[in-house]
Amino acid sequence: MDSDIIIVGGGAAGMVAAYAAAKSGASVTVLEKMSRPGRKIMISGKGRCNMTNLKDWNEFSEHIHPKAAFLKNAFYNFSSADTLEFFRENGLETVVERGDRVFPASYKASDVVDTLLSAAKKAGASVMTGSEVSGIFRDDDIFTLDLVSGKRMTAAKIIIATGGLSYPATGSTGDGYRWAAGFGHKIRHCFPSLTALVPADYKVSGGVPQGKGHISRDLTPSELGKALMGNQLKNISLTVNIDGHTVMEEFGDADFTDGGLEGPAGFRISRKCVNALENGSKVTVCLDLKPAVKQESLDRRIENLWEEISVDSRSQRKSQDERFRILLGKLMPSGLVNAFLRYHPGTDVRRLGKRIKNWEFRIAGYVGYERCVVTAGGISTDEISQKTLESKLIPGLYFAGEVLDLDGDTGGYNLQTAFSTGFLAGRSAALK
Ligand SMILES: Cc1cc2nc3c(=O)[nH]c(=O)nc-3n(C[C@H](O)[C@H](O)[C@H](O)COP(=O)(O)OP(=O)(O)OC[C@H]3O[C@@H](n4cnc5c(N)ncnc54)[C@H](O)[C@@H]3O)c2cc1C
Structure with a gap:
C-alpha cells in the first residue's frame, strides 16, 4: 500500500x-x-x-x-x-x-x-x-x-x-x-452562492438568463448597467421578495460591479435569491438607501432641502431638472444620480422619499461558478x-x-x- x-x-x-x-x-x-x-x-x-x-x-x-x-x-x-x-x-x-x-x-x-x-x-x-x-x-x-x-x-x-x-x-x-x-x-x-445578482436589463442582452438564471459576467453591460456600475453603497438595506413574499432583509454595504449587485449585503442575500431563481420563482430586491431614517422624516428632510435649493441664489438660473439633480446629489452618492433618474423617470419631489427607500430591482439572474x-x-x-x-x-x-x-x-x-x-x-x- x-x-x-x-x-x-x-x-x-x-x-x-x-x-x-x-x-x-x-x-x-x-x-x-x-x-x-x-x-x-x-x-x-x-x-x-x-x-x-x-x-x-x-x-x-x-x-x-x-x-x-x-x-x-x-x-x-x-x-x-x-x-x-x-x-x-x-x-x-x-x-x-x-x-x-x-x-x-x-x-x-x-x-x-x-x-x-x-x-x-x-x-x-x-x-x-x-x-x-x-x-x-x-x-x-x-x-x-x-x-x-x-x-x-x-x-x-x-x-x-x-x-x-x-x-x-x-x-x-x-x-x-x-x-x-x-x-x-x-x-x-x-x-452558486456568495455571487453577484444581475438586475433585469443590466446587460445588453436584456439580462436574458442562460439556462437556469445564469448570466455570464462577461456579457456587456447595458446603459443602465453602466450607470449603476462602480457605485459602492454604504449602510443600505436590501429586502428580498420571492414570489411576492418578503423573505429576508440585510443591512450593510453593497456594490454594483460588472457582474451586478454584490458586496457584503449583496452576497448575503445571494444564496436565497439564486436558489429561488433556479426553482423558477420571481425575485425582486428592494434597495433602501436610507434604512436608518423613517419615511416621514425623510419626506420632511426632502421638503426642507428642496426649499433651501429653491431659494438659493445660485439656483435661480437653473432649470427644474437641474435643481432636482442637486437635490438627488444631497441624498445619495453623486455617481448614483444618473442611474436613479434612469430607473425612476418622471419622479417628482413629492414621491422621491418613497423611491429612495424602495428602489425595486427585478433580478433576472446571477453570475455562476465562474466567479462565485x-x-x-x-x-x-x-x-x-x-x-x-x-x-x-x-x-x-x-x-x-x-x-x-x-x-x-x-x-x-x-x-x-x-x-x-x-x-x-x-x-x-x-x-x-
Ligand atoms: C474568490 C474567492 C474568495 C474567497 N474568500 C474567502 C475568504 O476570505 N474567507 C473564507 O472563509 N472563504 C473564502 N472563500 C471560500 C474558501 O476559499 C473555500 O470555501 C475553501 O477554500 C474550500 O476549501 P476546500 O479545501 O474544501 O476546497 P478547495 O480550496 O477548493 O481545494 C480543493 C482542492 O482539490 C484539488 N482537486 C480537485 N479535484 C482534484 C482531483 N481530481 N485530483 C487532485 N486534486 C483535485 C483542487 O485543485 C483544489 O486544490 C473564497 C472563495 C473564492 C472563490
Whole structure:
C-alpha cells in the first residue's frame, strides 16, 4: 500500500486533514492536481485571506447552511480559536478586524498557504502536486486511485477534499461529487452562492438568463448597467421578495460591479435569491438607501432641502431638472444620480422619499461558478458520520471541506468550515 491515508485535494481542508492525520501517526499522501496546493486560498479575501471568524459556536452556526448542526462536532474539535493557535504555533501572526474576522498580519493569502503546507510536511505528510486523480475504486477494503498520469496508488483510507465548483481555474471542478455518487452517496443540488445578482436589463442582452438564471459576467453591460456600475453603497438595506413574499432583509454595504449587485449585503442575500431563481420563482430586491431614517422624516428632510435649493441664489438660473439633480446629489452618492433618474423617470419631489427607500430591482439572474465564492449543496451529510466524517456507506471513506453540503456566509466561515472538517476527517481516519 502506498499510504495509510490518501487525501485527494490539497486545498484548505486537505492540508489540515494531512496535518491532523500525520500528527496522529498515520502515513499520509496528499494528491493535488494543480502545480501548487491552495490555489483557491490564494485568491480568498481578495488576496488577503479572511482565514476564520472568532464568533462562538452559537453565533458562528447562524452563518452556516443548510444544516449547521452537522458541523458542530467538527467545530468543537478544531474551533476558530484552534485555527488561530495552529497558525501561531506554525509561525503566522494574525490580526482581527471588524466583525471578528481574522486575517494574516501580513494580509498575504500566500502566507496562509505556505504555513499550511509546511505544517503538513513537518508533521510527516507527503504532498504530490500535479497529481490529478481520475477515478477511485474499492476492492477488498483497499482503495485504488487512478491518476491522469497513468499512475495507480493504493490506500486503506481516503479523504475526499476536492472542494466545490466555484472558480474552476483554481482546480475545484466537482470531481468529488462524481466519486461520492459512484459510492452511493446522495448529492444535494449544487448552486452558486456568495455571487453577484444581475438586475433585469443590466446587460445588453436584456439580462436574458442562460439556462437556469445564469448570466455570464462577461456579457456587456447595458446603459443602465453602466450607470449603476462602480457605485459602492454604504449602510443600505436590501429586502428580498420571492414570489411576492418578503423573505429576508440585510443591512450593510453593497456594490454594483460588472457582474451586478454584490458586496457584503449583496452576497448575503445571494444564496436565497439564486436558489429561488433556479426553482423558477420571481425575485425582486428592494434597495433602501436610507434604512436608518423613517419615511416621514425623510419626506420632511426632502421638503426642507428642496426649499433651501429653491431659494438659493445660485439656483435661480437653473432649470427644474437641474435643481432636482442637486437635490438627488444631497441624498445619495453623486455617481448614483444618473442611474436613479434612469430607473425612476418622471419622479417628482413629492414621491422621491418613497423611491429612495424602495428602489425595486427585478433580478433576472446571477453570475455562476465562474466567479462565485462558494458552492451551496454537495455531498449530503445524511450518510456521513458527524462524529468522524466517515461515510456511513463505505468504511474508510471520509469527506472534508466544501465538497460537503455545507456552505457559509462571507466573513471567514467557509475556510473555518474547511479547517474544522479537514482536521476531524484527518484525525478520525488516522485513529480508526
Ligand atoms: C474568490 C474567492 C474568495 C474567497 N474568500 C474567502 C475568504 O476570505 N474567507 C473564507 O472563509 N472563504 C473564502 N472563500 C471560500 C474558501 O476559499 C473555500 O470555501 C475553501 O477554500 C474550500 O476549501 P476546500 O479545501 O474544501 O476546497 P478547495 O480550496 O477548493 O481545494 C480543493 C482542492 O482539490 C484539488 N482537486 C480537485 N479535484 C482534484 C482531483 N481530481 N485530483 C487532485 N486534486 C483535485 C483542487 O485543485 C483544489 O486544490 C473564497 C472563495 C473564492 C472563490
